[in-house]
Amino acid sequence: MSDTKVKGRLQESSVRIHNFEEVELGYNDEEAHEESLRCLQCINPRCVKGCPVNIAIPEFIKKIQENDIKGAYEVISRSSSLPAVCGRVCPQEKQCESMCVKGLKGDAISIGSLERYVADQAIINHFNQAEQKEKNGKKVAIVGSGPAGLTCAGDLAKKGFEVTIYEVLQKAGGVLIYGIPEFRLPKRIVKEEVDSLKSLGVKILTDVPVGNAITLDELQKEYDAVFVGTGAGLPKFMGIEGENANQVFSANEILTRINLMSGYQEDAKTPIKKGKIAYVIGGGNVAMDAVRSLKRLGIEAHIMYRRGEEELPARKLEVEHAKEEGIVFDLLKNPVRILTDEKNNVTGMEVVNMVLGEVGEDGRRSVSEDQDSLHFVPCDMIVMALGTSPNHEALKGSNIALTDRGLIVVEETKTSLDNVFAGGDAVTGAATVILAMEAGKKAAKQIQEQLLGEE
16 A cells, blocks of 8 residues: 555646647546545545545445446535535645545545545536435525625525525636636636536526615515525725835735636737736735746746745645746745836836744745835736635615624624525635535524424
8 A cells, every 4th residue: 555645647737738638538437546545544534524524534435446437426425515616726735635544644535536536527427416415495595606606506406495696797716716827726627617507506696786686684674584695805905105006906806807708819908908927915825826827927026025945834745836837936036015007017126035934823934024125126917816814795775793804794604684694705704615514504593493493
């Protein structure tokens, strides 16, 4: 039994920087079976405790060992409505795989790659998710079709609820559609997952801005319960001089225009005016997605982050892929002013070097400016990837309780309004897809308990 995991296949970096096709190609049948045989089938599996949605990991891997892929999919589907998504974008290395006992003396089992393999086989072979129960007569509205909303909808539909999702954009999927690039999460995969939920009876209404076309109060009157999973899509900026210049973008705008509006194409209705040298400010997964997207547009693309490589919050895998693709990392640097020409076009930034200090209570090292290090960095495009906050347009007209940070106040997932529940980034602030899914599952459970009086 090998201590080394089966490596997945990748597009060559010299090829993939010229296309938006998926970088990781996934396991084939032989590779998946070989990797599954590394699983020890622990009696007390720690990996399950590390999974936010509590997938029975050893059980589905055992099915792969037995070449029962449909059975493996049925096991996963008991807990997850979006396995093909999670297998691609979930940070397994910090969750289930970090708990794997194989990782103590070698490589952890590639749980995410095996989940993706099973989910992709389910799509190819048209396996269905768990059958829904007979309708129970209860109606639930879901506001937002991101990972929290889709998960809540799927879990409720399987229990016989009549579920309708309201989505403001023209396609369902939320951040899975507009925020994550094709080379990490193909949109056909998101569509397949959404179609799978539709097969369970979930209705999805797109182009419906809740808060304007229909209010939360009206949904409360029409449905037995409402779940708010509107995410955190409002970008943050630094507040420095010159931020209102032409060619200064948020990562949200760049990714939405590329992912949802094909802005990278010359004949697009809203084409992206490409710069020659672009800097993405930030070090998280969104920053990696943005900078790697710009690289594929033929731009000299840089990451500028005020801490060092060890402190980068992005997944290590994404950092590795970015380096392979020729992304330049300008670490321990921070812009303090954006410079422009007479037409307000970006010409560069004034930047200072940063100095790391001691580790704080949050586990991160403090950082301060080296006041004598001010210098000029030329560029003609700047993208801010500094995080996001909730946009509460959908809550207009309601008196739902919010924190001083603008987050929805919940008890477990129940809000201050009768039969209105919430979860995901609108409650926690920007987080991961899998944590949003966990919130959707918890809300579905609480809705079921409240409306049916049962677990």
